[in-house]
Amino acid sequence: MRDLALDLSLAHRLANAADALSxxxxxxxxxxxxxxxxxxxxxxxxxxxxxxxxxxxxQERPLDLVIGEEFGGKEEALAPTNTKYxxxxxxxxxxxxxxxxxxxxxxxxxxxxxxxxxxxxxxxAPALYRRWFAYKGAGAFVSENGDTPRKLxxxxxxxxxxxxxxxxxxxxxxxRRQKFIDLQERIxxxxxxxxxxxxxxxxxxxxxxxxxxxxxxWDMAANAIIVTEAGGVFGDLNGGLGAHGxxxxxxxxxxxxxxxxxxxxxx
Ligand code: IPD
Ligand code: CA
Ligand code: CA
Numbered sequence: 001m002r003d004l005a006l007d008l009s010l011a012h013r014l015a016n017a018a019d020a021l022s023x024x025x026x027x028x029x030x031x032x033x034x035x036x037x038x039x040x041x042x043x044x045x046x047x048x049x050x051x052x053x054x055x056x057x058x059q060e061r062p063l064d065l066v067i068g069e070e071f072g073g074k075e076e077a078l079a080p081t082n083t084k085y086x087x088x089x090x091x092x093x094x095x096x097x098x099x100x101x102x103x104x105x106x107x108x109x110x111x112x113x114x115x116x117x118x119x120x121x122x123x124x125a126p127a128l129y130r131r132w133f134a135y136k137g138a139g140a141f142v143s144e145n146g147d148t149p150r151k152l153x154x155x156x157x158x159x160x161x162x163x164x165x166x167x168x169x170x171x172x173x174x175x176r177r178q179k180f181i182d183l184q185e186r187i188x189x190x191x192x193x194x195x196x197x198x199x200x201x202x203x204x205x206x207x208x209x210x211x212x213x214x215x216x217x218w219d220m221a222a223n224a225i226i227v228t229e230a231g232g233v234f235g236d237l238n239g240g241l242g243a244h245g246x247x248x249x250x251x252x253x254x255x256x257x258x259x260x261x262x263x264x265x266x267x
Contacts, residue, residue, distance in 0.1 A: 002085070004111075004135040007120050010060055011109045015124035015131060017056070018049045018107040022092060023126050027101050041095050046070055049091035049107060057087055064111075069218045083114045090218035093123075094195040103127035106196045110221030110243075111135075118243050121222030123196050132200050134229035140203050154232040154252035155205040160262065163208040163255055164189040166198035172214035172247075176237065179263050180211075186262075199223035202250040203230035209259055210250040213237065220248045237263060 025031045025045040032044040050068045057066055065086035067073040077086035087110065092098050094105030106125035112118050120135040132152070134140035141149035157163050165187050173180055184190045187209075193201065196219075198210035203226045212219070224234035224243035227250040236245025239260055251259060 002119075004120055004138070007061075007111055008122070008133065008135050010056075011111070011120060011122040011133070012131075014053050014056060014109055015107055015122050017052055018091065018109075019124055019126040021045060021049050021052060022098070022105075022107065026098060026127060031099065033099055041099055042070065043092070043095065043099060045098070046091045046095060050089055053087075053089050053091070053109070061085075061087070067217065069216065074217075077112075078116075085114065086112050088112055088118075088218050088221040090222075093219060094197075097195070104193070104195055104197050108196060108218065108222040110225065112221060116242070116244055118221045118225040121225040123200060123222050123226060125196070128197075130200075132203065132226050134226045136225065136229070138229065140226045140229035142200070142204065152203045152226075152230040153205055154202060154227070154230050155208050156254070157208045157252060158254045160187055160255060160258050163187050164191075164206075165209040165211065166191050166193040166201060166207045167210065168192060168194040168198070168212050172212075174213070175267075176213065176263050179265060180213075183259075183262055196223055199227055199234075199248070199250045202232055202252065203227045205230075205252070208252050208255055210248070211237070211259070211263075212248045214246065215248045217243060220245075223248065223250065239264075 050070045065077040067077050068089040090108040098105040106123050109122045111120040123132045129145045132142045140152040143149045201207035202210045220243040227234045233253045233256045235241040
């Protein structure tokens with residue numbers, strides 16, 4: 001049986017080291033920015049953080065596999081024959097914010113079992129002075145400014161008309177785009193707070209729905225367990241549950257089906 005408290009302590013150490021690397025480069029004139037083949041930016045901080053995390057994991061958890069945004073690993077970990085635990089790393093979520101000096105970016109670290117269930121997550125956002133974390137069965141927490149962690153729980157809002165929603169942008173919505181715009185006129189409050197932060201605010205109970213129409217596993221894994229352990233639901237826009245779908249929907253649970261019905265109406 002795996003001791004997830006030990007894995008959490010390792011994930012915090014990885015996040016501490018990641019924070020030191022990212023903060024040294026944030027707003028620094030020495031930051032090196034390249035463009036990836038998919039035309040998105042990547043920095044030497046993204047690559048350095050993922051490299052460091054892989055290096056530590058190879059020493060501390062040599063039996064585990066790793067999937068990371070910058071250096072791959074999906075094929076082996078997601079193969080039907082895989083029987084190992086795997087870590088899922090997004091070294092910097094919100095790279096476009098990071099390179100422009102917007103503080104909404106974070107290192108996302110998750111641990112997944114061989115049944116593809118996310119069982120642990122840490123989201124560390126040092127420029128926001130916050131770190132969120134959870135593991136299965138132990139609840140979700142946030143630590144602000146290094147203070148004693150505060151236990152999180154999702155909101156009690158039950159009607160879409162009373163709900164607050166956060167998203168990233170209008171890119172990638174496809175044939176759901178107009179329905180999403182229509183929903184914004186119906187819902188009480190809408191803000192594009194973006195990236196991991198939308199989902200963490202759902203876990204905190206400050207926002208009721210967070211949605212992004214096109215995501216990868218590393219964008220979602222850590223967020224999913226934190227939202228779920230705070231009492232919410234994390235799934236995709238087709239109604240699937242978990243972090244392995246093509247997009248991400250976090251809710252307080254009570255609004256999950258109503259949002260799915262509204263965004264998929266007429267499909
Ligand atoms: C991005 C963020 C963002 C999402 C983009 C992702 P990155 O990740 O997760 O919320 O809308 O699709 O690419 O590239 O900054 O790690
Ligand atoms: Ca990301
Ligand atoms: Ca990234």
